[in-house]
Every structure is written in C-alpha cells, then in structure tokens.
Amino acid sequence: MIRAHRNHPGYWAFALHRLSGVLLALFLPAHFLVLGLAVEEAALDSFLSWSDAPLAKLAEGGLVVLLAVHLTGGMRLLALEFLPWSDHQKSLIALATGLALAAGGLFLLSAG
Amino acid sequence: MSHAGPSEHELTVEIWRGGAEGRFERYRVPARENQSVLDLVTWVQRHLEPALAYRFACRVGMCGSCAMTVNGRPRWTCRTHVDKVTKGGRLKIAPLANLPVIRDLVTDMTPFFDKWQQARGRFSPTRTRKDEPAAVDPDSRARRAADAGIECINCAVCTAACDVVRWNADYLGPAALNRAWTLINDERDGARAESLAAVSGAAGCHNCHSHQGCAEHCPMGLNPTAAIAGLKRASLLALLKGEL
Numbered sequence: 001m002i003r004a005h006r007n008h009p010g011y012w013a014f015a016l017h018r019l020s021g022v023l024l025a026l027f028l029p030a031h032f033l034v035l036g037l038a039v040e041e042a043a044l045d046s047f048l049s050w051s052d053a054p055l056a057k058l059a060e061g062g063l064v065v066l067l068a069v070h071l072t073g074g075m076r077l078l079a080l081e082f083l084p085w086s087d088h089q090k091s092l093i094a095l096a097t098g099l100a101l102a103a104g105g106l107f108l109l110s111a112g
Numbered sequence: 113m114s115h116a117g118p119s120e121h122e123l124t125v126e127i128w129r130g131g132a133e134g135r136f137e138r139y140r141v142p143a144r145e146n147q148s149v150l151d152l153v154t155w156v157q158r159h160l161e162p163a164l165a166y167r168f169a170c171r172v173g174m175c176g177s178c179a180m181t182v183n184g185r186p187r188w189t190c191r192t193h194v195d196k197v198t199k200g201g202r203l204k205i206a207p208l209a210n211l212p213v214i215r216d217l218v219t220d221m222t223p224f225f226d227k228w229q230q231a232r233g234r235f236s237p238t239r240t241r242k243d244e245p246a247a248v249d250p251d252s253r254a255r256r257a258a259d260a261g262i263e264c265i266n267c268a269v270c271t272a273a274c275d276v277v278r279w280n281a282d283y284l285g286p287a288a289l290n291r292a293w294t295l296i297n298d299e300r301d302g303a304r305a306e307s308l309a310a311v312s313g314a315a316g317c318h319n320c321h322s323h324q325g326c327a328e329h330c331p332m333g334l335n336p337t338a339a340i341a342g343l344k345r346a347s348l349l350a351l352l353k354g355e356l
Contacts, residue, residue: 004184005209005273010324010337080322082345085338089324 013093017073020066027063057111065104072096123198125152127164128206132213136204137161149189149197150178153205153217166217173331176267180217181206186272188331208272224268224287231288232310235295236303246300258297261290261339263332270326270336282315286326286336289317293339296346308343308350317343 037044050056076096079086086092123143126136139156147155150168157164168178173191180189182197183204194203211219228234239246248255270286271277277285284292292311295301311317317340326336350356 005186005325005329006275006323008325008328010322010328011275014321014323077322081341085335085341087335 009090009093013073013076013096016069016097017077020070020073023066024070027066058108061104061108061111064107065100068100068103069097072099122201123152123194124202125156126202126204127153127156127161127217128213129161129164129216131215134213134216136206143194143201145195147194149180149182149187149192149194149203149205152194152203153180153189164217165215174265176265179208179267179269179272179331181209181272186269186329188267188269191331208268210272210274210277211268219268221268223281224266224271224285227284227288228291230310230315231284231292232303232307233288233291233295235298236301236306238300238302248299252299254297254299257342258294261294261334261336264290264334265332267331269329269331270334273325273329275323275325276319276321280315280319283319284311284315284317286320286340289320289343290334290336290339293342296343305350305355308347309356311343312347312350312356317347320344 034044034047037047051060073096076092079092080089121143122140125139125141127139128134129137139160141152141155141160144151150171153164153166154168157166166178166180168190169175171178171190173188176188178189179186181187182189182192183199185197186208187197189205197203205217207213207217207219211221211224214220250256264287266287268287270290274283274286276283289311292307296304296307301307320337320340322337322341324337327334327338330336347356
C-alpha cells in the first residue's frame with residue numbers, strides 16, 4: 001500500500017526493483033518451457049515464427065525493460081552497499097531508471 | 113492563511129484518540145499564521161479536550177519527544193509548520209507508527225531504547241580520568257563519519273518511517289544502528305568488535321533494504337542509511353578477516 005511516508009524516490013526504486021524481480025521470476029518458467037521445445041525442431045520453429053508478431057515484439061520490449069531495470073537497480077544497490085557512500089542517491093536512481101528505459105527503447109527501435 | 117478550510121479562519125483537525133484500538137476525533141481549531149503542529153495539539157488540549165494525551169518538552173527541536181504522524185508522515189511537531197503540511201484545510205494527527213500506542217498521541221518508547229542497548233549503543237571508555245584526554249584528529253575519516261551521525265535527538269521519526277521495522281519488529285532500526293556506527297568510528301571506544309557483532313546478527317544491519325525513508329524523514333538531516341551501509345561494509349570486512 002502506498003502511504004504518504006513511502007512517497008519518495010528511494011521507496012519507488014525499491015518497489016520497481018521488487019516488481020521487476022517478481023515478474024522476471026514468473027517469466028523464467030515460460031522461458032525454460034520454450035527452451036524445452038528445442039527437443040523437437042519443428043515445435044521450436046513454429047513458436048519462434050509466432051514470436052515475430054508485432055505484439056510479441058512489444059512484449060519482448062517490456063521484458064528487456066524489466067531485465068534492464070533489475071540489472072541497473074541491482075548495480076545501484078551494490079554500489080550503495082559496497083562503495084563509499086555517495087550523497088547523489090536520487091540522481092543514481094534517476095540514472096538507473098533512465099538507462100533501463102533507454103535500453104527498452106533501443107530494443108524496440110531495432111525491432112521495428 | 114493560503115489554505116481555505118471549513119472557513120477562512122478555521123482548520124479541521126483529526127486526532128487519534130484511544131490506544132491501539134481507537135478512532136480519529138474531529139476538532140475545529142483556529143487557523144493562525146505561524147503555528148506549529150504542536151501548538152495546534154496544545155490548543156486542542158487546552159480548549160476542547162483536556163484529557164488528550166501527548167508528549168513534548170523543549171518545543172525547540174532539541175529533545176526529540178514530540179514526534180507524531182502528521183498527514184501520514186512522521187514529523188517533529190514542534191518544528192513543523194501547520195501551513196506547510198495542511199492539505200485543503202485538513203490535518204490528520206496520529207501517534208508515531210511502529211511503536212506501541214499507550215494513549216492518544218503517546219507511544220511507548222521502550223522497544224526503541226531497548227534496541228539502542230541491543231545494538232551496543234553505549235560508549236566503552238579506554239581511558240580513566242587520570243589520563244590525558246584523547247587527541248582525535250577532526251579531519252580523520254573515522255571522525256568525520258562519526259560526526260555525520262552524532263546529532264541524533266532520539267525522536268524515533270526514522271523508526272516510524274522504516275518499512276523494515278514495520279515488517280520485522282525485531283530489526284534494530286535506523287536510530288540504533290546509526291548510533292552503533294558513530295561508536296565504531298570513535299577511536300576512543302574500546303569495544304568495536306563487540307559493537308560489530310551486536311549489529312551483524314539476525315536483527316542487525318543486513319536487514320536494511322536501503323529504501324532511505326529514514327534519511328528522507330530525519331528532522332536533523334542525518335542519514336542512517338549511509339551509516340547502515342557503512343556497518344554492512346565493516347561487518348563483511350570483519351567476516352572476511354575472521355574477526356566476526
């Protein structure tokens with residue numbers, strides 16, 4: 001629940017990191033299932049042709065954003081915990097989020 | 113007043129009444145320029161609700177006893193301007209979160225101070241009164257790290273703002289860990305290893321999720337998240353060296 005005391009960039013960054021982590025964890029079994037199709041080449045090929053559909057590409061863009069959000073957010077946390085403290089935490093949160101969105105945008109541009 | 117309430121010169125204030133099980137009561141109070149939230153609570157007690165329980169002492173932001181939840185955020189009420197936190201002429205005042213409520217706006221601070229003890233928040237001297245005073249270089253890294261955290265007034269605003277305390281009542285919390293960090297950086301303290309062990313346990317610094325809500329809300333502008341990050345590094349280093 002979003003209460004007033006949680007309305008600040010540090011909490012939003014945490015929520016984004018947690019949400020992207022949970023969604024990626026939900027995606028993983030589906031990913032492995034598709035990899036399992038490779039046992040029969042035809043099954044995999046028919047799936048891969050489906051994944052070229054525009055809607056699937058858009059969803060893939062979302063997946064790239066989730067991965068990038070979790071990666072940059074995780075690197076920000078590692079820096080926070082293992083490097084000497086920096087007072088620019090809010091800028092780092094903005095940078096991590098911006099990089100993740102840019103990665104998703106670049107993916108969609110190259111897919112189109 | 114720029115915020116128009118029920119009337120030009122009135123504010124509607126909701127104040128928590130009762131213990132853990134209670135309710136918000138509504139009061140109409142005069143809207144004055146230059147009044148603090150504490151002034152307003154005092155006005156309610158003196159004019160409308162003599163039985164209202166709340167806590168304060170210095171009224172100038174030194175003692176740390178008047179913290180309450182104001183419109184959902186923990187704040188020191190004596191230095192919180194009503195004008196700056198009122199939304200649409202309304203104000204909702206509750207006791208601090210994450211601490212047991214005794215009555216109305218008064219919380220039981222016992223768990224808060226117990227955690228200071230659990231985190232070894234006390235100085236262990238290495239000299240006696242017969243020795244020369246320690247000469248501490250004010251520019252040393254440790255002294256500057258301690259300096260950044262020593263102005264804590266024990267108001268528990270950080271504890272009320274911390275979601276990890278909310279989720280895990282045993283967690284030592286930002287105030288006690290910040291205190292431990294100042295001691296670990298105090299070269300006169302003789303129990304650094306014990307302090308590190310005290311904050312590295314299951315309820316210790318490694319619970320922190322780095323939301324930075326404590327730093328966001330600390331009225332003294334301290335940064336307990338930075339202190340806790342320092343403790344995490346010191347704790348890991350001690351573990352690698354086999355000292356923990």
